[in-house]
Amino acid sequence: MKVIQTKVLVLGGGATGTGIVRDLALRGVDCLLAERRDINAGASGGNHGLLHSGARYVASDMEAAVECREEGDILKKLAPQCIEDTGGLFVAVEGDDEEYVANFESMCARSGIPARELDLDEARRMEPVLSDKLISAWAVEDGAVDPFMLSLDNLGHAVSLGAKYVCNAKVDEFVLDNGRIARAVMLNEYTGEKFAVEADIVVNATGAWAGLVAEMAGAKINILYSSGSLLVTQDRLTKRVVNRLRKASDADILVPGGTVSVLGTTSITVDHPDHCRPTVAETNTIIEDAKAMIPCLETTRYIRAYAGVRPLVLAGDGGDARSVSRGFSLIDHARDEVDNFVTITGGKLTTYRLMAERTVDMVCEKIGVTAPCLTRTEPMPSSFKGMWTEPGLGPRAWIQKRDENDLILCECEMVSRNAIDFIIKNMDESRGSSMLQAIGLRSRVGKGPCQGGFCGLRVTGHLYDEGHVQDEQGLDELRTFTERRWRGFSPMLWGLPMVQADLQEALYCGALDMELPDDDEDMTCGEES
Amino acid sequence: MTTDNKIYDVMVIGSGFAGMAAAAFAVKAGLNVVQTGATGGIDFSTGFIDLMGVHPMSEGKRWKNPWQAIEAMLKDHPKHPYGYLSAEEIRESVDMFTGFLSESGLEYVGHDDRNVCALTPAGTVKRTYRLPKSAWKGTEALEKKAPTLIVDFHGLKGFSAAQLAETRKKTWPSIRSARVAFPGSSGELFPEHMAWALAEPANREKLAESVMEHAADVEYIGFPAVLGVDPKPVMAHLEELTGKQIFEIPTLPPSIAGPRLRAAFDRGLPSRGVRTLSQKMVTGVRIVDGGMFQFDVGTGVAQTTVTAKAAILATGRFFGKGLQADMKTITEPVFNLPVTQPESREAWHRELFFDAAGHPVNTAGIEVDDHLRPLNEAGEVAHENLYAAGAILAHHDWTRMKCGAGIAIATAFKAVRGLTE
Numbered sequence: 001m002k003v004i005q006t007k008v009l010v011l012g013g014g015a016t017g018t019g020i021v022r023d024l025a026l027r028g029v030d031c032l033l034a035e036r037r038d039i040n041a042g043a044s045g046g047n048h049g050l051l052h053s054g055a056r057y058v059a060s061d062m063e064a065a066v067e068c069r070e071e072g073d074i075l076k077k078l079a080p081q082c083i084e085d086t087g088g089l090f091v092a093v094e095g096d097d098e099e100y101v102a103n104f105e106s107m108c109a110r111s112g113i114p115a116r117e118l119d120l121d122e123a124r125r126m127e128p129v130l131s132d133k134l135i136s137a138w139a140v141e142d143g144a145v146d147p148f149m150l151s152l153d154n155l156g157h158a159v160s161l162g163a164k165y166v167c168n169a170k171v172d173e174f175v176l177d178n179g180r181i182a183r184a185v186m187l188n189e190y191t192g193e194k195f196a197v198e199a200d201i202v203v204n205a206t207g208a209w210a211g212l213v214a215e216m217a218g219a220k221i222n223i224l225y226s227s228g229s230l231l232v233t234q235d236r237l238t239k240r241v242v243n244r245l246r247k248a249s250d251a252d253i254l255v256p257g258g259t260v261s262v263l264g265t266t267s268i269t270v271d272h273p274d275h276c277r278p279t280v281a282e283t284n285t286i287i288e289d290a291k292a293m294i295p296c297l298e299t300t301r302y303i304r305a306y307a308g309v310r311p312l313v314l315a316g317d318g319g320d321a322r323s324v325s326r327g328f329s330l331i332d333h334a335r336d337e338v339d340n341f342v343t344i345t346g347g348k349l350t351t352y353r354l355m356a357e358r359t360v361d362m363v364c365e366k367i368g369v370t371a372p373c374l375t376r377t378e379p380m381p382s383s384f385k386g387m388w389t390e391p392g393l394g395p396r397a398w399i400q401k402r403d404e405n406d407l408i409l410c411e412c413e414m415v416s417r418n419a420i421d422f423i424i425k426n427m428d429e430s431r432g433s434s435m436l437q438a439i440g441l442r443s444r445v446g447k448g449p450c451q452g453g454f455c456g457l458r459v460t461g462h463l464y465d466e467g468h469v470q471d472e473q474g475l476d477e478l479r480t481f482t483e484r485r486w487r488g489f490s491p492m493l494w495g496l497p498m499v500q501a502d503l504q505e506a507l508y509c510g511a512l513d514m515e516l517p518d519d520d521e522d523m524t525c526g527e528e529s
Numbered sequence: 530m531t532t533d534n535k536i537y538d539v540m541v542i543g544s545g546f547a548g549m550a551a552a553a554f555a556v557k558a559g560l561n562v563v564q565t566g567a568t569g570g571i572d573f574s575t576g577f578i579d580l581m582g583v584h585p586m587s588e589g590k591r592w593k594n595p596w597q598a599i600e601a602m603l604k605d606h607p608k609h610p611y612g613y614l615s616a617e618e619i620r621e622s623v624d625m626f627t628g629f630l631s632e633s634g635l636e637y638v639g640h641d642d643r644n645v646c647a648l649t650p651a652g653t654v655k656r657t658y659r660l661p662k663s664a665w666k667g668t669e670a671l672e673k674k675a676p677t678l679i680v681d682f683h684g685l686k687g688f689s690a691a692q693l694a695e696t697r698k699k700t701w702p703s704i705r706s707a708r709v710a711f712p713g714s715s716g717e718l719f720p721e722h723m724a725w726a727l728a729e730p731a732n733r734e735k736l737a738e739s740v741m742e743h744a745a746d747v748e749y750i751g752f753p754a755v756l757g758v759d760p761k762p763v764m765a766h767l768e769e770l771t772g773k774q775i776f777e778i779p780t781l782p783p784s785i786a787g788p789r790l791r792a793a794f795d796r797g798l799p800s801r802g803v804r805t806l807s808q809k810m811v812t813g814v815r816i817v818d819g820g821m822f823q824f825d826v827g828t829g830v831a832q833t834t835v836t837a838k839a840a841i842l843a844t845g846r847f848f849g850k851g852l853q854a855d856m857k858t859i860t861e862p863v864f865n866l867p868v869t870q871p872e873s874r875e876a877w878h879r880e881l882f883f884d885a886a887g888h889p890v891n892t893a894g895i896e897v898d899d900h901l902r903p904l905n906e907a908g909e910v911a912h913e914n915l916y917a918a919g920a921i922l923a924h925h926d927w928t929r930m931k932c933g934a935g936i937a938i939a940t941a942f943k944a945v946r947g948l949t950e
Contacts, residue, residue, distance in 0.1 A: 277880075279875075280873075280874050280875045280877075281875065284856065284874075287856075404715060404716040405683070405684075405715065405716065407684065407686045407717055408686075408717075409686060417686075454687070454781070457650075457651065457687060457781060458686050458687045458781075460689075460692065461686070461687060461688065461689030461691075461692050462686075462689070464689045464691040464692035464695055465689050465691050465692075465708070467691075469695075470695055471695055471696065471698075471699065472652075472695075472696050472699075474692060474695070474696075475651060475652065475653070475696060478651075479883060482882055482883070483881060483882055483883065486881070486882035487880075490878045490880075490882070493854065493874075493877065493878060494854040494855050494856045494874070495854065495855065498847050498854040499847045499848050499850075501847075501878075502846055502847035502848040503573065503848045504882075505882075505888075505891075505928050506573065506848065506928055506933075507573070507781070507782065508882075508883075509883075509928035509929055510579075510927065510928035510931075510933055511574075511575045511577075511649060511655070511779070512649045512650070512651045512653055512655070513649065513653050513654075513655045513656075513931075514651060514653060514883065515589070515883040515884075515885060515929065516583070516589045516591070516653075516885075517589060518653060518654070518696075519591070519654075
């Protein structure tokens with residue numbers, strides 16, 4: 001078995017894990033990031049993309065509110081390419097808790113969160129889709145963040161500073177020796193290949209999977225899995241983030257994400273982090289609830305739903321002295337008699353940098369590195385890996401670079417063949433097992449109204465043309481890609497999306513027989529009987 | 530707004546396979562026919578005519594003999610639309626329909642009692658019953674595993690010869706691929722434009738020349754289906770120029786199959802007296818004197834009012850707008866007929882798109898009596914002279930059973946028969 005030596009092994013390629021390797025690399029610490037699938041495969045890719053001003057937490061968690069405010073300011077300054085500084089509103093409608101509304105201003109002031117009360121007509125001028133039953137409206141400093149660009153840029157920067165990265169690598173076994181993880185055996189679940197990593201210290205940044213990974217080292221973390229679903233609209237409905245001014249609940253935030261809006265979320269306890277998918281019932285609940293705030297949410301066209309699992313570390317656990325806030329849990333597994341093992345979980349996308357900083361502080365103390373954290377002041381360079389996740393870039397690049405030999409492969413989002421070649425060139429080995437899935441993750445392919453129905457086939461053809469896939473591999477990847485899109489598409493099939501689904505089935509099953517196994521051997525066209 | 534003062538024998542609502550077949554059968558039966566409907570559906574067809582290919586769906590079992598497949602399927606699904614016809618009637622309907630297309634210049638081929646294999650643009654092999662003649666030699670090449678070159682073009686997206694060759698090479702080692710430039714053009718290409726360009730013999734000569742650089746040692750050459758709106762002369766010329774057997778493989782929609790079928794119907798239907806109100810939807814319907822139907826067709830200044838003694842509803846499913854879904858239920862918008870459907874939206878679809886068992890919503894549709902007359906809420910015939918045909922009927926899953934065109938043609942035949950008896 002191949003053995004890789006490194007100072008720090010970081011498990012989990014979400015926002016926290018990529019943030020940690022960037023922080024380590026900036027402090028000059030040799031590190032390797034191992035991800036089970038591909039970047040942001042868990043909750044980092046299944047959230048609102050909301051950069052919290054902190055106003056959301058002023059009632060429930062003052063510490064988290066303050067952290068969000070500080071971290072939001074840092075990200076806007078240092079990683080502007082990943083942020084759309086939209087500003088946000090908090091609005092209450094008739095029937096909402098008036099006491100909560102009345103206390104909002106003082107609660108914001110208490111945490112130092114800027115909030116300005118708006119005249120109701122002014123609020124509706126700012127966001128014409130708001131209900132005419134508003135009773136209160138406030139402007140806050142929320143923003144939108146592209147979580148894929150964020151993680152890809154973190155990783156890009158880390159790699160440029162010498163960090164290593166490996167995808168499709170799941171922990172298969174920790175070999176323990178004398179109260180330490182002597183080596184981690186990693187498994188590629190697609191090929192069955194294994195390799196080992198020997199590190200001075202192992203950081204578990206696997207989000208909702210943190211409890212399962214810790215358990216493999218004999219450490220226990222009590223985690224509740226809370227699945228949250230979100231809906232994506234076809235059009236962008238508001239300029240700003242719109243929050244319901246009430247105690248945090250389901251379906252009360254609408255976040256603009258480039259050309260779309262994202263509405264959510266729900267909170268459903270599931271028994272395993274792998275068991276999360278949006279459902280018809282959640283879709284109905286979200287729309288039913290949110291239409292009080294924005295009535296057109298009942299009639300607008302939705303593109304798809306998606307879900308992520310929040311790891312909620314149960315009380316009495318993660319109450320480690322070093323844990324700076326109830327917002328996230330940093331655990332030194334010395335308490336479980338594993339000295340060189342640290343878990344970071346919970347938290348929010350907005351505070352990922354702080355989580356990384358605290359984790360790396362703990363790691364550095366353990367390995368005797370004194371270099372200070374630089375991510376608070378060092379700008380994050382934009383990378384070629386993350387740039388194509390931006391919604392407006394496809395059409396802009398197409399118009400600017402008009403190359404008559406180029407072709408638009410994804411018509412909904414205007415992603416061209418040249419753009420796809422660029423993405424492939426820049427993802428090199430740092431991708432999950434499926435080329436098609438990896439392109440989808442790094443671009444807008446499959447994210448428009450056709451949900452991959454047409455672009456999936458066209459991109460597959462192009463991958464064959466360029467020799468990126470062989471034999472039946474491309475068709476298998478297309479089936480998997482289609483199933484992944486279907487998870488988000490199937491809960492919202494009414495109106496035009498139902499027409500789209502009907503067409504997709506006519507094409508994939510009716511015309512192409514893709515639901516049937518390929519029976520290459522038997523060209524007699526079936527059984528005689 | 531205009532009014533057509535003529536009283537037609539039958540209004541055919543829909544212009545997919547079912548609507549086209551109903552119009553063709555009705556005019557052949559001597560009726561005065563008016564037909565309407567947007568022609569979107571046919572543009573998304575491969576042009577293949579499936580009769581029956583898979584049963585039971587959950588096992589994905591393919592059948593060589595479609596008639597045996599129908600018999601076995603009806604034992605398990607007695608309410609399937611084929612149950613309204615005898616095997617002889619189904620056979621007669623398909624023969625009559627392909628006969629009509631042949632007379633209109635679009636030849637179809639196949640075996641009487643056997644499905645055939647056909648290449649799809651994904652590289653999969655599909656079973657079907659009747660093929661456009663332009664695809665026939667592809668079936669031959671595939672069954673013989675003959676040395677074959679698949680050609681594609683710079684600028685034509687969604688058709689990859691490399692993909693076809695890669696996915697088939699395991700059992701067909703002598704299949705190869707080549708990409709060539711399409712004569713006289715650059716940038717993005719579309720099948721219909723390419724088909725028109727090949728009406729020009731000089732372009733065929735250039736095409737043959739560039740293809741022959743790659744085809745020296747093959748017997749067959751397969752092209753994406755762009756070989757002329759009328760493929761017969763184009764293919765004959767290319768065979769003469771190359772000395773090879775030529776065939777077509779369908780492209781992704783919108784393909785040339787649609788324009789070819791439409792051209793055949795345009796040649797065949799108006800000349801026999803069918804009035805077609807193409808690209809228009811029925812926007813309103815009333816019952817007038819003595820139970821006749823009065824339809825509003827189209828909107829605004831282009832709206833027409835048409836009166837007919839009977840009607841055939843062949844509006845298809847969701848894509849054809851024959852069925853509509855809101856967040857809670859599925860409805861039929863023209864006559865507001867009851868739609869048999871799963872209890873709630875939670876039960877419409879399965880977790881996996883490619884689930885072999887198919888999605889429960891696929892068997893939703895309208896209920897009919899033995900003559901294919903839709904039933905109302907009380908389970909009685911909704912209107913004495915209203916018939917239904919095609920995919921809008923309940924109790925089938927055409928995409929999985931591989932019976933889409935077959936249902937359309939057979940039930941259109943049965944509906945017209947009910948109308949004329």
